[in-house]
Amino acid sequence: MGFIHPYDRPNSYIGRTLPRSRAKRAVAGRGRYTDDITPPRTLHAAFVRSPYAHARILKIDVEAAKAAPGVKLVMTGAELAEMCTGPWIGTLTVFENMKAEPQYPMAVDRACWHGEPVVMIIAETRAQAEDAGELVMVDYEELPVVINKDTALNAGSPVIHANLGDNKAWENTLGSGDVDKAFAEADHVLEETFYFGRHTAVSLEPRIVLCEYDQGTERLTIHTSSQCPHMIETVFARTLGVPEHNVRIVAPDVGGSFGLKIHTFGDEVAATAAAIKLGRPVKFVADRLESFVSDIHARENRVKAKIGIMNDGTMIAAEIDDLSGAGAYSQYPRTSVFEANQILNITFGPYKHPNYRAKATVVYLNAVPTSQYRAVGHPIGISVGEHMMDWAADVTGLDPFEIRRKNVMEDDSYPRNIGSGIPIKDLSHQACLEKLHGLMEYDKLLAEQAELRENGIYRGIGVAGFIKGTAPSPVGYYGAGGARIAAQDATTVKLEPSGGIIVALGVTDQGQGVDTVMEQIAAAAIGCHMDQVRAISGDTDAIPYGGGTYASRATAIGGEATYQAALDLRREILHMAGILLQTDPENLDIVDGNVVDDGSTDARIPLSEIGRIGHFQLGELPNDYQPVLSHTRRYRLQDSPYIYTNGIHGAYVEVDVDTGWIKHLKHWVVEDCGRIINEQLADEQIRGGCVQGLGGALYEHCIYNDYGQLQNGTMADYVTPMMSEMPDIHVGHVQTPTSESELGAKGAGESGTGAAPGVMMNAVNNAIKPLTEGRVTEQPITPELVLKALRKI
Amino acid sequence: MSEEMVTVNMTVNGEPVTKTIPVRTHLVDFIRTELGFTGSHLGCEHGVCGACSVRVDGDVVRGCLMLAAQAEGADVMTIEGITDTGEIADLQDKFVERNALQCGFCTPGMLMTAAELLSHKSEMSRNDIREFMSGNYCRCTGYHAIVDAIESINNERLKG
Numbered sequence: 045m046g047f048i049h050p051y052d053r054p055n056s057y058i059g060r061t062l063p064r065s066r067a068k069r070a071v072a073g074r075g076r077y078t079d080d081i082t083p084p085r086t087l088h089a090a091f092v093r094s095p096y097a098h099a100r101i102l103k104i105d106v107e108a109a110k111a112a113p114g115v116k117l118v119m120t121g122a123e124l125a126e127m128c129t130g131p132w133i134g135t136l137t138v139f140e141n142m143k144a145e146p147q148y149p150m151a152v153d154r155a156c157w158h159g160e161p162v163v164m165i166i167a168e169t170r171a172q173a174e175d176a177g178e179l180v181m182v183d184y185e186e187l188p189v190v191i192n193k194d195t196a197l198n199a200g201s202p203v204i205h206a207n208l209g210d211n212k213a214w215e216n217t218l219g220s221g222d223v224d225k226a227f228a229e230a231d232h233v234l235e236e237t238f239y240f241g242r243h244t245a246v247s248l249e250p251r252i253v254l255c256e257y258d259q260g261t262e263r264l265t266i267h268t269s270s271q272c273p274h275m276i277e278t279v280f281a282r283t284l285g286v287p288e289h290n291v292r293i294v295a296p297d298v299g300g301s302f303g304l305k306i307h308t309f310g311d312e313v314a315a316t317a318a319a320i321k322l323g324r325p326v327k328f329v330a331d332r333l334e335s336f337v338s339d340i341h342a343r344e345n346r347v348k349a350k351i352g353i354m355n356d357g358t359m360i361a362a363e364i365d366d367l368s369g370a371g372a373y374s375q376y377p378r379t380s381v382f383e384a385n386q387i388l389n390i391t392f393g394p395y396k397h398p399n400y401r402a403k404a405t406v407v408y409l410n411a412v413p414t415s416q417y418r419a420v421g422h423p424i425g426i427s428v429g430e431h432m433m434d435w436a437a438d439v440t441g442l443d444p445f446e447i448r449r450k451n452v453m454e455d456d457s458y459p460r461n462i463g464s465g466i467p468i469k470d471l472s473h474q475a476c477l478e479k480l481h482g483l484m485e486y487d488k489l490l491a492e493q494a495e496l497r498e499n500g501i502y503r504g505i506g507v508a509g510f511i512k513g514t515a516p517s518p519v520g521y522y523g524a525g526g527a528r529i530a531a532q533d534a535t536t537v538k539l540e541p542s543g544g545i546i547v548a549l550g551v552t553d554q555g556q557g558v559d560t561v562m563e564q565i566a567a568a569a570i571g572c573h574m575d576q577v578r579a580i581s582g583d584t585d586a587i588p589y590g591g592g593t594y595a596s597r598a599t600a601i602g603g604e605a606t607y608q609a610a611l612d613l614r615r616e617i618l619h620m621a622g623i624l625l626q627t628d629p630e631n632l633d634i635v636d637g638n639v640v641d642d643g644s645t646d647a648r649i650p651l652s653e654i655g656r657i658g659h660f661q662l663g664e665l666p667n668d669y670q671p672v673l674s675h676t677r678r679y680r681l682q683d684s685p686y687i688y689t690n691g692i693h694g695a696y697v698e699v700d701v702d703t704g705w706i707k708h709l710k711h712w713v714v715e716d717c718g719r720i721i722n723e724q725l726a727d728e729q730i731r732g733g734c735v736q737g738l739g740g741a742l743y744e745h746c747i748y749n750d751y752g753q754l755q756n757g758t759m760a761d762y763v764t765p766m767m768s769e770m771p772d773i774h775v776g777h778v779q780t781p782t783s784e785s786e787l788g789a790k791g792a793g794e795s796g797t798g799a800a801p802g803v804m805m806n807a808v809n810n811a812i813k814p815l816t817e818g819r820v821t822e823q824p825i826t827p828e829l830v831l832k833a834l835r836k837i
Numbered sequence: 838m839s840e841e842m843v844t845v846n847m848t849v850n851g852e853p854v855t856k857t858i859p860v861r862t863h864l865v866d867f868i869r870t871e872l873g874f875t876g877s878h879l880g881c882e883h884g885v886c887g888a889c890s891v892r893v894d895g896d897v898v899r900g901c902l903m904l905a906a907q908a909e910g911a912d913v914m915t916i917e918g919i920t921d922t923g924e925i926a927d928l929q930d931k932f933v934e935r936n937a938l939q940c941g942f943c944t945p946g947m948l949m950t951a952a953e954l955l956s957h958k959s960e961m962s963r964n965d966i967r968e969f970m971s972g973n974y975c976r977c978t979g980y981h982a983i984v985d986a987i988e989s990i991n992n993e994r995l996k997g
Contacts, residue, residue, distance in 0.1 A: 063933050063934060063936070064933070064936065066941065067932070067933045067936065067938055067941065068933050070938055070940075070941025070944050071920075071929040071932045071933055071938065071941070071944055071948065072876070072916070072917070072920045072929065073874070073875075073876020073877070073915065073916030073917045073920060073945045074876065074917070075876075075941045075942070075944075076875075077875075077878070077942065079869075079875075079879070080869075080875035082870070113839065113840065171859065171861065245976075246976060247940075247942075247976060248878070248880040248886060248888055248940070248942040248943050248974065248975070248976055249878065249880070249940065249942045250880075297940070297941060297942075298940060299878070299940045299941070299942030300939075300940045300942055300976045300977055301940075302976065329879075331882055332880070332881040332882055332883065333883075554939075554940055555938070555939030555940035555941060555977055556939060557936070557939075724935075724936050725936065728936050728939065728978060728979075728982055731978065731979035731981050731982065732939060732976075732977045732978050732979040733979070734979055735978075735979035735980065736976065736979075758881075758883060758885070759880075759881045759883065759885035759886055759974075760883065760885050764974060764976065765980075766971040766972075766974065767966075767967040767968075767970045767971045767973070767975075767980045767983070767984070768964075768967040768968045768970075768971040769971075770967070770979065770980050770981075772963070772981050772984070773979055773981050796979075
């Protein structure tokens with residue numbers, strides 16, 4: 045019997061749009077974020093951070109700070125290091141030959157980026173802690189700064205970490221076919237260099253920890269705004285020498301995450317150490333200014349790309365050479381090289397070119413450490429690949445849709461490998477492309493564009509296809525790579541005495557609607573009302589060990605675990621009902637929370653009765669049957685490294701050719717995230733993802749000067765998209781369930797972010813094409829870059 | 838240096854309050870930590886993001902850019918207050934129905950500003966809504982659903 049086909053039986057919640065219970069309390073201002081929780085006698089942490097990008101710490105004088113009002117503890121990096129089991133080293137075995145400098149939570153004898161924590165102050169109030177921070181005297185000796193990735197490997201460049209020999213973190217090359225031969229045979233060889241500006245997540249709720257240590261039970265409890273509670277548990281326990289099973293991590297409501305909150309940060313470890321030392325609760329909230337210099341950054345890349353095209357538009361070869369600017373250390377435990385790795389994996393991923401060569405080099409800089417931010421690597425790889433595809437269309441006289449029709453992998457051609465060697469299956473490039481063509485009313489847009497050009501109005505139409513890696517397997521980066529981060533996930537589904545169903549999730553919810561989606565899956569699989577089911581997530585005391593939510597994995601991985609656990613519970617309920625009703629369970633079903641005869645909706649025994657008997661009246665059951673009524677299932681990908689998704693974006697923009705100003709008029713997305721559990725929630729993931737990608741494409745940029753000073757670390761200077769700048773976003777779906785799981789769901793959370801920058805760059809270039817040979821090849825696409833491409837400045 | 842204190846009196850969510858607090862306490866910190874109304878959020882603490890928006894004597898202001906002492910004698914309403922009065926119950930229901938929020942951190946501020954916009958009781962385009970709401974940042978939704986929700990309630994209210 046199937047439960048996952050929409051609407052074909054009672055309680056078919058899969059595919060339905062249903063509201064989120066967490067939303068109801070959030071609109072009333074009754075959400076519960078970590079900063080809303082303040083236990084009695086809570087102390088507050090503030091940090092003195094390095095004002096230099098690279099400096100030796102000669103002397104720290106904390107006497108005045110210690111004597112300041114309200115101060116309970118002043119701790120230097122060296123003192124904190126003594127409380128740690130050892131430094132973090134941000135390498136994984138999966139990245140061969142990778143080099144990383146050991147890192148302590150705060151700078152010990154050397155600060156390596158502007159913003160690195162140096163001294164922690166704990167006081168009765170945050171204001172007092174900040175006041176005392178002003179009294180800390182640190183003598184620094186400035187050291188040479190490495191901030192330009194293009195020259196970081198030059199002979200004679202200063203080396204940030206002498207032990208590493210040079211500034212190179214990692215280098216990798218992959219590919220397939222005979223690339224040089226193909227370039228020699230190509231009718232056209234196109235080459236371009238692209239630059240991407242470093243940016244950061246800017247979750248509206250900053251990073252936060254509230255740490256409590258019970259010196260009696262030796263239990264450490266941390267409330268924190270995290271996507272991955274168990275990973276935090278593991279890392280903090282091992283760093284501070286607390287037995288892992290004595291640690292409890294609670295992630296209550298999380299105010300935006302976007303990958304930022306899959307990481308561990310030194311200042312958070314420091315605050316935890318203070319709570320252990322003082323035996324009092326300690327809260328640390330990164331304020332917005334320190335967020336900009338301490339949250340992970342991402343996407344500082346230069347990519348050289350080259351493609352070989354035949355006169356008919358067929359791409360026969362592609363090559364990229366990526367240079368990534370990481371920060372001062374490799375971010376532990378996920379590293380700072382994964383973004384480069386993803387660029388190699390996915391660039392030109394939709395296309396069937398037989399020859400591919402890709403190289404990545406990652407260098408250390410005296411800047412904030414980089415790591416994984418929503419759609420890791422994809423915005424870069426997709427922007428590059430789709431720009432080259434549009435250029436090839438121009439050179440061969442094809443329409444952008446036409447050249448993609450010619451080159452995309454056919455929908456009936458899977459399973460197969462892409463050029464990087466990654467195996468893919470269950471994709472639908474052709475179906476998505478045609479659906480987008482219709483959704484955009486492409487021919488009408490072309491006519492409108494031509495007409496407006498006559499009047500000096502320059503509008504651009506952009507298209508950008510993509511593949512997106514979601515839901516990684518425990519082979520490779522996770523697991524075998526050496527990181528103690530679960531790529532499996534688990535769900536426990538329990539029947540309570542009341543007949544209610546508890547669904548305890550290893551995956552977590554930061555507003556995507558994970559809890560609701562899992563309730564839908566469980567209710568559909570069991571056969572009961574949604575309001576009988578309640579999800580629990582984000583508390584390691586209450587959930588099975590799991591990886592949490594990252595890499596668009598919650599529904600794809602956690603969803604299958606939930607589905608299978610719910611089916612197990614359903615089987616037990618039917619078994620027990622069979623005993624009680626003296627009926628073959630095969631002839632029973634569950635509908636609306638009642639066990640019924642198969643094909644009927646007349647209740648024979650409700651779940652509340654099963655729950656009551658199963659928990660209280662066990663005498664009614666035979667001695668050889670002990671009810672369990674709590675079922676845990678784990679799920680992991682087995683044969684594939686990722687569940688790949690695909691889709692295509694369209695954009696319609698207007699460029700003011702005198703000012704370079706871009707007005708985004710309309711955005712379309714057609715994507716295939718496999719089986720959709722809740723269409724509205726899937727759509728909103730895509731819309732939100734798009735705007736985050738558009739932020740990087742148009743505005744967001746962490747700007748460093750030559751001294752490694754971040755120049756724009758405020759929300760007034762680092763610009764994220766506002767409502768007036770963003771367009772309506774029209775979303776369509778093609779559903780090709782993944783064959784990896786019974787549920788068939790793939791990830792949906794990141795693809796919008798992955799492809800939006802590429803489609804924006806293509807639309808802008810399409811707009812200015814009649815006026816110039818120049819093309820925009822850099823992001824964020826500022827008006828200045830547009831005017832340069834127009835040869836006006 | 839001992840902390841300079843001040844006694845403030847104001848009405849918050851309909852109830853009179855008197856507290857002695859450090860002079861430098863911002864209004865939103867006062868509301869959150871002294872009074873326990875945690876619905877107003879701190880997103881940037883420099884007046885850009887709008888998550889701390891509260892209503893002071895009828896106007897929506899940034900709670901992070903105003904000292905509590907400046908609200909002496911004022912009538913202050915937060916998301917909790919306007920939830921209890923029911924004045925935006927329709928909008929709140931629509932936000933839930935349309936999923937016009939994800940993490941919910943910006944939402945109280947977003948609703949305070951939207952309530953002000955809707956109080957104009959005038960015809961408005963989607964662009965008008967986007968323009969007016971631009972001082973409230975959301976990192977999750979991409980804004981489309983928020984515009985839908987506000988537009989739909991404005992239309993419903995104008996129809997009466």
